[in-house]
Amino acid sequence: MSTVPGQAIFRDVPEPRRVGLSQKVWNSRFDYLYVAPALIVMLIVIGYPIYYTIELSFFNTPASLALSAKQFNGLDNYVTILTSPVFWKVTWQTVLWTVLSTCFAFMIGLGAALALHREFAGRGVLRALLLIPWVVSAVAASYVWKWLYHSDFGAISAMLTQVGLIDKPINFVDNTNTSLYALIVVNVWKEFSFAMIMLMAGLQTVPDTLLRAAQVDGASPWQRFWHVTFPHLQGVSMVTLLLLAVQNFNSFIIPWIMTGGGPAGSSDIWITHIYQLAFGRQRWGVASAYAVILFLVMMVLGYFYVRALTKGDDARAGA
Amino acid sequence: MTAMEMSAGAAKRRGAGGWRWSGRIFLLLLLGFTVMPMIWMFITSLKTGFAAMQYPPQWWPAEPTLENYWRLIDPSGNVGRDFIQYFWNSIWVSTLTTILAVVVAVPAAYAFSRFRFPGRNFLFFAVLLRNMFPAVVFLVPLFILMKALGLVNTHGSLILTYLTFGLPLAIWLLKGFYDNIPVQLEQAARIDGATRFQAFLLIVMPLSTPGIIATSIYSFIGAWNEYIYAYTFLTRHDQMTLPVGIQRFFSENATDWPGLMAATFMMSIPVVVLFLVLQRYFVRALTEGAVKH
Numbered sequence: 001m002s003t004v005p006g007q008a009i010f011r012d013v014p015e016p017r018r019v020g021l022s023q024k025v026w027n028s029r030f031d032y033l034y035v036a037p038a039l040i041v042m043l044i045v046i047g048y049p050i051y052y053t054i055e056l057s058f059f060n061t062p063a064s065l066a067l068s069a070k071q072f073n074g075l076d077n078y079v080t081i082l083t084s085p086v087f088w089k090v091t092w093q094t095v096l097w098t099v100l101s102t103c104f105a106f107m108i109g110l111g112a113a114l115a116l117h118r119e120f121a122g123r124g125v126l127r128a129l130l131l132i133p134w135v136v137s138a139v140a141a142s143y144v145w146k147w148l149y150h151s152d153f154g155a156i157s158a159m160l161t162q163v164g165l166i167d168k169p170i171n172f173v174d175n176t177n178t179s180l181y182a183l184i185v186v187n188v189w190k191e192f193s194f195a196m197i198m199l200m201a202g203l204q205t206v207p208d209t210l211l212r213a214a215q216v217d218g219a220s221p222w223q224r225f226w227h228v229t230f231p232h233l234q235g236v237s238m239v240t241l242l243l244l245a246v247q248n249f250n251s252f253i254i255p256w257i258m259t260g261g262g263p264a265g266s267s268d269i270w271i272t273h274i275y276q277l278a279f280g281r282q283r284w285g286v287a288s289a290y291a292v293i294l295f296l297v298m299m300v301l302g303y304f305y306v307r308a309l310t311k312g313d314d315a316r317a318g319a
Numbered sequence: 320m321t322a323m324e325m326s327a328g329a330a331k332r333r334g335a336g337g338w339r340w341s342g343r344i345f346l347l348l349l350l351g352f353t354v355m356p357m358i359w360m361f362i363t364s365l366k367t368g369f370a371a372m373q374y375p376p377q378w379w380p381a382e383p384t385l386e387n388y389w390r391l392i393d394p395s396g397n398v399g400r401d402f403i404q405y406f407w408n409s410i411w412v413s414t415l416t417t418i419l420a421v422v423v424a425v426p427a428a429y430a431f432s433r434f435r436f437p438g439r440n441f442l443f444f445a446v447l448l449r450n451m452f453p454a455v456v457f458l459v460p461l462f463i464l465m466k467a468l469g470l471v472n473t474h475g476s477l478i479l480t481y482l483t484f485g486l487p488l489a490i491w492l493l494k495g496f497y498d499n500i501p502v503q504l505e506q507a508a509r510i511d512g513a514t515r516f517q518a519f520l521l522i523v524m525p526l527s528t529p530g531i532i533a534t535s536i537y538s539f540i541g542a543w544n545e546y547i548y549a550y551t552f553l554t555r556h557d558q559m560t561l562p563v564g565i566q567r568f569f570s571e572n573a574t575d576w577p578g579l580m581a582a583t584f585m586m587s588i589p590v591v592v593l594f595l596v597l598q599r600y601f602v603r604a605l606t607e608g609a610v611k612h
Binding site: 021024025028030031032033034035037038039041042044045046048049050051052053056108111112114115116118126128129130131132133135136137138139140141143144145147148150152153155158161162169189193197198200201202221236246249250252253271274275278279284287288291294295298301302305306 | 338339342343345346349350352353354356357359360363371372373374375376423424426427429430431434435436437438439442444445446447448449450451452453454455456457458459460461463464479480482483486487490515540543544546547551562565576579580583586587590591594595598602606
């Protein structure tokens with residue numbers, strides 16, 4: 001189909017030429033009926049909270065929820081945040097957490113997808129088992145790993161002792177040097193299978209004929225992967241990496257249940273920090289300003305995210 | 320074939336075999352990493368409190384017991400009564416959220432897939448963007464809103480807030496399904512005299528049943544596992560859902576680990592079973608939008 005890109009949008013409009021916006025809106029008035037219920041709900045539960053968060057971020061708020069007593073204080077909340085050393089520490093930990101979790105989950109997922117791509121006995125069962133951590137709630141995962149990491153009775157320490165790697169139990173979680181990494185392991189455990197199914201679906205789009213042609217031409221398995229398979233995976237890899245990054249940036253449950261951001265803030269990331277500010281210390285204004293900063297950072301990521309997700313979207317139109 | 324070509328071929332085959340074997344070993348290690356925590360959860364849940372507090376641990380309980388499970392499902396005990404209550408609360412909230420999200424999302428997703436109305440791109444952008452924002456951004460204002468509406472400590476607050484993530488996700492997943500249903504089917508129906516709404520209702524809806532099932536499972540599991548809103552909005556025990564409720568087994572000093580493990584195990588069963596039975600739909604829904612066929 002050879003349509004001029006911009007034209008596709010107006011395909012439902014009878015006169016494509018020189019119609020005003022109000023005319024276009026009127027012409028597609030029935031289209032809006034389909035989206036109206038969703039939009040109304042979203043306006044209440046999403047639009048309003050965003051507006052209110054932005055508003056609160058400019059106010060000095062009382063600790064109680066008697067918010068009529070709030071006082072406008074301009075950008076004070078933002079200044080407080082950006083000049084506090086805790087902010088930079090938490091930001092660095094958030095970056096570490098997001099980047100390491102995303103990379104490891106992606107690489108393990110890619111390895112698993114490649115290894116599972118070929119048909120073999122028990123493949124379906126194996127795939128299902130590998131997917132379970134992703135289905136199980138993060139709350140369950142957090143408690144189980146907390147128990148595995150337990151400083152006195154933990155199975156991981158016990159196993160390492162039995163094979164002779166260490167001689168006394170390690171305290172993985174209550175240690176400022178290891179807590180963040182211990183949590184990253186849990187996070188990777190939880191979400192590598194997400195990368196795995198996405199990439200498995202991506203692998204199915206790689207044309208078999210190309211792979212066979214490469215094989216006939218004498219390409220090694222590595223060359224086949226790098227020159228044939230990998231280029232085909234680029235689109236889905238982008239989406240997967242973005243989704244993982246967003247999800248990790250927004251993590252709350254695992255750090256909150258396992259350490260609460262501690263010890264001494266060593267595993268605090270943005271979300272747990274904001275939660276602590278709001279519901280722990282009742283500093284609603286500062287917490288809102290934090291949320292707005294986070295919002296702005298996410299907008300940048302969001303641009304790429306939406307672009308990756310809506311690619312090829314305009315090719316389909318109107319019944 | 321010369322000798323050299325032959326040995327090169329053999330090397331290549333060996334190379335391929337090597338790749339395959341390293342793949343197998345990798346999968347085996349990964350399987351261990353994946354299932355070990357869950358097996359340990361189950362083994363621990365079969366122990367008595369005393370047996371769990373041993374070092375080195377009993378890799379298999381000396382006296383396995385189902386006591387922890389009985390305690391959870393025995394309605395005459397305190398623990399059992401609460402646990403059953405949490406369980407029902409979870410089912411109730413998740414089911415209602417799912418129905419609401421799907422009913423509202425179906426027409427919206429269809430419109431986003433098929434119609435090109437002014438503002439469509441902007442609105443779809445807004446829907447997608449919501450998935451990017453963490454619950455925390457919405458938490459403070461929603462908490463204040465719920466307080467003002469008197470919904471704190473009710474399931475209404477949960478169902479309403481669960482739509483903040485359930486609805487955009489459902490719209491996105493369903494749109495992926497509608498995109499893959501050929502427009503020609505509706506066009507044929509239109510030529511045969513159906514209205515646009517009839518074409519949607521009679522042609523597209525039946526074809527998108529797998530998509531609706533998948534989306535429903537997805538939003539059910541999402542609601543079932545949700546923690547942060549429930550943790551913030553609910554303080555009354557009789558209203559709590561499972562992820563928040565099982566906290567009662569946990570305290571820094573005297574955690575009942577076998578009880579906690581039994582509870583997390585029970586909490587995981589419904590979603591894992593749901594997932595295993597309907598795996599195919601589930602995987603498809605997730606990848607539909609991201610992979611263009």
